[in-house]
Amino acid sequence: MKFGKSLSNQIEETLPEWREKFLSYKELKKKLKLIEPIGGERPNKRARLDASVAGDATDAMSKEEIDFERLLENELEKFNAFFVEKEEEYIIRLKELQDRVAMAKAKDSNEEMIKIRKEIVDFHGEMVLLENYSALNYTGLVKILKKYDKRTGALIRLPFIQKVLQQPFFTTDLLYKLVKECEAMLDCLFPKYEPPASTEVADGDVGCDPSTSATTKNNDLLTMPKELAEIEYMESLYMKSTISALRVLKEIRSKSSTVSDFSLPPLEISVLEETWNTIPVLEQRPNILRVSSTPDLGRYLGFPLKSNGRNSRESNFIVEKVQAKLSSWKAKLLSPAGRMVLIQSVTSAIPSYYMQTNALPNSVCNKLDRLNRNFLWGSSEEKKKMHMVGWEKVCRTKSLGGLGLYACKPRNIALLAKLNWRLLQEKDALWAQTILAKYSPNGVMEVNKRLNRSGSSTWRGIKKGSAVFREGIRWVVNNGQCVSFWFDKWVGEKPIREVIQGPLLNHEDSLRVCDVVEGVGSWDLSRVSMTIPTLTCDSIRAVPVCITRQQEDCIAWDSSNGDFCLKMAYLLACKSPTASNTIAPSNWLWKVNTSPRIRFFLCNVIIIVFLFVIPYSRGINVPNICPRCLGSDESLLHVLRDCPDSFAFWHKLKIPNICFASFALPLVDWLKLNCSSPCSYDDTVFSFGIWNIWLRRNIFVFNSCSVIPDPVANTLAFALEMVCLMGKDYHVKLRVPTQVKWKPPDLGWAKLNTDGASLGNPGIAGGGGLIRDSNGCWVGGFARAIGYTTSVQAELRALKDGLLLAIDLGIPCLAIEMDSLVAVEFLNFKTTPNVFLSAIVDDCRCLLEKFDRFTLHHIFREANGCADALAKAGCAQSVDFISFTSAPAHVLEALLLTLLVLLGLV
Structure with a gap:
């Protein structure tokens, strides 16, 4: 991975308030690209810059080089200011923690000591992060200076790095000392476990089998039920196997070549075997391994580190952060609109950092909503004000009558749905492979086959957002072999089974989409026993399926481009009412x-x-x-x-x-x-x-x-x-007239004009096109009723039909004209089509390769009148496809107008 990408990833994963303090690597590269290389492909190296000749060298440098070095100096000042500020803060925090430790020891307060331990771990993580900050920025400076020397031929890297080595942000001796003092304090608060003094065993118990002795005592008192005896037997087997594993670990370590005086202390086993049967396994583990138990690791990079579940108290720090931010604002001087903007940009963004991988407790979400609600209406603990409308209505989108704010719980679920989406899209990443291997071996889509275990906080968050994730995805049909015709959402807003009533035949439960396709890509809905609604049938007809296509069916988010949409996931999590059920402004x-x-x-x-x-x-x-x-x-x-x-x-x-x-x-x-x-x-x-x-x-x-x-x-x-x-210019721009007309192709070529039309976007769509020779004579034409789809897909479907018609007519050289700039850019590789259009774009590209020569251009709609007339006729026709060997009547007027314009008579 390149350094720029690696730096960007590390910045995204660090604390939000640190992100702007790192090296502006992209900005430096942009400045560097503005500098023109000297001396051709590989410039001759200029003399090394030092202090004695700095003034003369500056005169010989270009403006871009001066701007680049000025930006470097600004970056150094930014590093030093941030680093010194953090060092001073850490010195004060370490002193405060040491004083609190002394006071807690004097009071013998275990609760305070546990709280201090958490803060020390978090403090240690921040100092280590600052060390990494210094090293990462130094590496970035070395990289960018090397690129500068290579491009300009200068040798400023060595003197500049010598200057960097003396900067405060690179001298980490004090920070290293603070880290060591923090680790020493941790060692003091986490003392090594001392083995308990050996106890003597009563004479009557020596040589006795503990299990036999216990059974004898129990028989004297009562008869144990059979079920309880089996449970105790299983627990004893688990305990013995666990202790056996610990002993094996001890033997391995004792025979290891890495054992030295500086390694961990040797493992020890108590002499009295019978005492182990009365001590829980978790209590025996420190005695055997000589490692103290650490139930709480505090927080690292803002996230609590817990081996088991979390409670709501451990997430209260998020509420405290929002409270601190609100208290720093002068709310009395803000208008309601200003408060709304601050809630959108600040107080809703702070919890989002923690919501991405964790499901926040309901109590914490309610507290965050209460803070935002009171801030919006101007309420406080001392003075209450009337809330003029419910919070649920305020948090609706603007199109549904709300203010566009976010409620905490639905936003948390929406972000966890995005985590499910990432798990699906990034399944080859290490983190995704780990989670899937441990919790869901059958994949993220196999909800019913997921292992029923609580798991980590990340896995619990994935399960929390799974319902919204599954509701927001749909299938994109390519060959139809992986999609269920009835039960998967692949056409319309719901699965087809939910829009029809009545029982299915026995064999229809397993019906796939490819089973309803006749030939290569024609739909045959007579193979299903149920009557499907007309709108659904039109949507099915518009799906460009091909059972011989190598591209498999895939899952996409139910948005316009197939990418995850957080706004839509939020609406699904809120279960917001439709626009028809709300009295709201547009x-x-x-x-x-x-x-x-x-x-x-x-x-x-x-x-x-x-x-x-x-x-x-x-x-x-x-x-x-x-x-x-x-x-x-x-x-x-x-x-x-x-x-x-x-x-x-x-x-x-x-x-x-x-x-x-x-x-x-x-x-x-x-x-x-x-x-x-x-x-x-x-x-x-x-x-x-x-x-x-x-x-x-x-x-x-x-x-x-x-x-x-x-x-x-x-x-x-x-x-x-x-x-x-x-600052907007509302003056009407002057229009310059441009002559637009259809031009015949060169001799030996034919010209294909296609167009798609839709009555709405999406709506009932049709496509049409015609082929003319170099004299403007009709060669062939077609019109197709596509169904219910978008205008861009109608344009591409019409182009595909036109290319197939040209191939059937044996045309070697074809000039293609369309009035859809989006479709032309897709086919010319200028833009990447979304997942819903990628299959048909690939089909058109494959068909274009079958011609000896071809051209593809965008034209204005006024020069595409004949194809437009055929496309509009396709919207209204009842037959799927009609091929015309001669011009139909409804196109004659457009053809005549084209001929008159071509002859210059109009």
Whole structure:
């Protein structure tokens, strides 16, 4: 693995707050590539730079070289500042830990001592990480300087490295001393186990068989049940075999050539064999191996190290981190929109680091949600405020009427579903092989065959996210040999068995997709006994299956490109309602060209319950008299539009006539029409007008004695400032006319024009195309009813049919034109197709290789009118495929227009 990739991987695995402190290796390489090599392929080496000639050398250096060395100096300053800061912090922390150890020993507090042990282990891990930080950055500097010398011919590596060796971040003597002191403190807190003093055995017990003696005593007292006797017998066998294994380990170590005075102390076995039968195996292990037990290893890189399960108390440090972050902000100075942004970018991101591989306890998730909820609405422990809408609704996506925030528990499950996805995609990685070999030998998809064991925290997290993972994946059919026709999700939103009712025939339970394919790639749904819905049949017809294709069926995430989508996994974990079940604004609300505070206010206007709208249902007695016009019913619509004061404001603002025509509409429709204005200036002015009317109303209510500013002047000033800050150019760009027409191919060539059409994306789709010779005469054409699919797939299906038609006609040289730039770039290897399109793209590439010569170009839609007419006809036809030896009637008009343009008559 290259150093840049290795460095990037190590940075991703380190602490989040450390990531920006490492060497900017990619940025340095970008700067280096800007420097042009001197002297051809291998530049002549320039003289070595030293302090005496630094000034002269600088004059001879290019601007790019000066920028590169300046960036190197900045990196050194960054390393030194971070390293010195951490060293000072570690000196203070070590002193504090030593004082706490002394106090805990004086108080003889075991609980405090256990807590200190955990902190020392975590502290030791951070210091070791800082040592690795120094070594890793030094290696990166050596690598990049070597590349610089090789590219420029200079010899600055040796003097620069000599300078680096004297920098604070490379002199780790003090850090090494701190590590040794920490290890000495650990040795003091984890003393070596002292063997217990040998005990004398009673005379009556010498030479007796312990099991016989115990049985005799039991027979004297009571008769042991048979089941209990079998259990005790199995436990004794386990204990004896475990102790036997420990003794074998002792014999191996005693005969090893590595045994010396500096190795571990020799293993010892108690003289009294009968005493082992009364001591649990876990207590015998330290006596035999001479190794003390360590039930708790503390935390390393932020994660608790536990050999068994965790409790909620060990995850409270995540809550404390979020609390510390919230307490450092001046919440009183933040608007609700500002709080929402901080929750999205900071407080929701802190737990995500720990959620990636671990399932957090429910109590911790509830605490994190409570912190974010109180911060959003401005509540605190001292002062409670009303939460205007439920947290479950707030955490919905914006398209479903929420604010786009994340609830902790569903986000945790979504991240664990991503871990399942990684386990499937990275099954050849070492970590994936280890987990699968231990817990799920049959693969991650074999849920019912997984071994029933609790396992590590990572495995428990994988099991926690398995349900969402399985709900979010689907099969991509290539040859159909691995996919169940009824029970796998390969077409539509659900497996076909869930959209039909009634029993299946005996042999149909094992029906595969390839069993419903006739010939090479034609569907034959008459082989199934059940009636399948029309939309599902159209979706099946659109799947390009080929039973002779070597590419096997694969699993993809149910997204537009087949890659894992965390947002979709979160929706599945939340079990969010569909858009039809929610009263929510559309995405237009979040596209208004205004400030985030006003967007948040508009969201409140539409979906959040205002205090003065239903005050009595909240138990608050608030008069509903308008303070401006003294009207008896102050509704939300009255405040923003119908009040005489508001109506006069809109007249003075001189809004367009189309806006006044909307003043009879309901509230939401009125807001949507004016905020979705085609002119970007109008929606900005209108939104600021709404905001200033609301501020004016509040001044009347809460501060009636103050001077009320002019709302029209404020609105225009704020809107103008917002437009300037956005910095967008709203001027209409000049259009340059370009002549577009169909051109005939060269002599001896034929031209294929194809097109795909879909009534929606996705929707009912069709494809069509035609082949013409160098004189523009019709050679062949086709139209296909594809089914329910996307427009890009319809374009590729039409191209495949056109290539097959050209091969059947024996055309050696073919010029191909399409009006889909995406499909052309797929076939020209400029972009990589997603998993849903890769099979049909590969089919088209294989067909192209069968021509002696071919060209593939993108054209404008206006020059592809004949193929477009055939594609639209394919959407409406009932037959799957029609081949035309002559031009059909519905294409004659487009052909005539093409001929007239070609002759210059139009």
